[in-house]
Amino acid sequence: MPLPAPELQPQTARSARTFSRKIKAGFWLAGAILLLLGLASYQSIREFEETVDWVSHSQDVLGRLQAVLSDVQDIEIGLRGYVITGKEHFLDPYKNGLNVLSRDRADLSAIVQISPHDRPEQPRDLETLNGLIDKKLALLTTMLALRTSATYQSARMESHMTDSKELMDAIRTVIGNMQAQEKARLTVRDRLADEKGARAILYFIVGLMMEIVILLWIAWQIRQEILQRQQAQEILSQAHDELELRIQGRTTALLDSNERLRELSHRLMNVQETERRQIAHDLHDEIGQSLTAMKLGLREANTALTSGPTASLLTDSLTILDQVIQQVRNLALDLRPSLLDELGLVPALKWYIKRQGERAGWETEYAAQLDENHLPPGVEIACFRIVQEALTNVARHAEATHVQVTVTKQDNQLLLVIEDNGQGFNVERAKTRARTGLSIGLLGMEERARLVGGELTVTSSPKTGTKLTASLPLARLNPQLATTEERIP
16 A cells, blocks of 8 residues: 655645745834834934034023123122222222133134024124123223323213113123023924924834834744644644554564565575485485496496407496496585585585686685584585585686685684685676576575575675675574474485
């Protein structure tokens, strides 16, 4: 039964794209509002600061006007005291007042200017005020000179004092007018400053509220997306659990099938080895003995008949019979060498490798480092058959001149290494051919190694020779797969 494909992926992808577009639009809108809010707030703050500067200017003008008026009054009081009493210490306020008045007049002239909110009367009023102050100072100087003169005339002094009082009244009037105008401007500027400040606060509050609304909308969108993804995740998790259960069931069935196939393969190889042993035994003991008996009979007949065509025929028959006996022996040894059963793996491999080298014309090397000759039967048979199949492949395909076989024991493992200097081959391509049924040599060797709990690796490439390594455990990993040999009747 085919596994169902998940149907939520396209919908989830569309939802993710829609969510991404919404979030991007929300952040772009929030950024645009922040930008506009920043520009409006910056402009309002600039206007507010400008208005505050002109408020401060008006306050400075009012302060300077009051200072000039106080200075003129101090000068006049000091001079009047000297005129009335004639005492010199009354001239100190007069002299100090002149210095302070000069400084305050300069400061007042520096700050009086035409602003965008001012009327042009203020500079003219300042000019009028300066003219009156100059007349006042000139009159006071004349009064001082008259008081210190030897020809002092009180009537003339009275006239000067009357003029001085009139000038002082005129100065107060001009300063009063200028202060009234500046106070009116100060009131307007205070109101403008309040308006600008209120506008800036309004911009900030409106922008903040809009940002809060946008952020709440984004948070709502994110929450909706999280809920949708949680629902999709739950659905996918349920589908995944169902698939896991199906996969587990199929995996268990597959493992059972593989185990049964492995047991069957092991059983078939055991039966094959048993049949080979029986056939080799029959060839060697029965057919071989019968052929030997025939050879002995023919040899006696040949001895009795020393001449004639019958003797020549017997001689040819003996020659053919020797060849048949040798072929039967070779066939029996190839099927199952008796040395493997009688002496063990090491002598059997030594004999077989030497015999194959003599047949194929190789230079062979064999080295074995084992504590004992007899090993577990399954390991002995698997190792011998792997060597047999490997050397057969070398003889058929490798065109090698040198073959080296090494058998050692490492960490309770039998390590078999077979190397040749042949033309090599592409291992993956050879395994692919084997899977299609064109060749079973490599797969057969791997299967023999796996059946005893071992593994086999082949390293080769064209023009570099081949190295085969098999690692076979000496302890039985699966008692159910232990090698059993039964004689087939």
